[in-house]
Amino acid sequence: VRGVLSGSPEKLDDWMAAAPDLFFPGPNFRGRDDDPSADQLGAQFERGELEVFAEITAQYNGIMADDAKLIDYWSMAAELDVPVGIHMGVGPPGAYLLGAPDFAVQSPMHLEPILKQHPTLRVYVMHGGMPYVEDMKALMYAYPHLHLDTGVLQMAMTREAYYDYLEDLVRAGFIDRIMFGSDQMNWPGLIDEGIDAINNAPFLSYDQKKMILHDNAARFLRLEMPS
Helix, strand or coil, rough: CCEEEEEEEHHHHHHHHHHCCHHHHHHHHCCCCCCCCCCHHHHHHHHHCCEEEEEEHHHHHHHCCCCCHHHHHHHHHHHHHHCEEECCCCCCCCCCCEEEEEEEEEHHHHHHHHHHCHHHHHHCEHHHHCCCCHHHHHHHHHHCCCCCCCCCHHCCCCCCHHHHHHHHHHHHHCHHHECCCCCCCCCCCCHHHHHHHHHHCCCCCCCHHHHHHHHHHHHCCCCCCCC
16 A cells, blocks of 8 residues: 655655655645745656655645646646646635635636646546536546546545535546545544545445555556556
8 A cells, every 4th residue: 555645845754764665755835935946846756756746735825727837837747757636626614714815716627728738647636626526527528637536525525425426427437537535634544434435335336446446546656556
């Protein structure tokens, strides 16, 4: 089992030192003036210090995916074939009152110019782009390289609403691009709860659960699959 790990350089160093073979390290990138430049991040990827460009949380600073400030970063990720995860949709209730005054809800449609410009970019929308299921279906239909993950949906929605959202995507034919995510931040047990939500989904077959919990992410991250 391996997971994507995102955080400050200091926290990444601590976690990677404790369990170097368990994580794909990535920056928590908010699009602030003090964030590393695209060239600086690219150098870190080339040195193997970072492996995933995630989580991009620039919308907490009011910066959408198609903002000019992010152009060089998208180009860097496409050129170096770095997998990218971006926070889209909503955030925690009252985010603009909780230290992110510029937070803005972001439709996944802001990603369309990037998908069109970089057709080989490995990118996934975190948190399923909730609540924009129709936008997600349109984008995933039009751009076969787009993926999504389920991070935080096991706690951010009622279980009924989560299952409705997930089943809508599965019925639309996108089971092979849905990846499990926990968004485990501070709460013990959140990963287990997320896994249980998938395993207990009555509309998913065993093979579909396996795709969400393992196979799709293994392919997206280009891990060696058992024969």
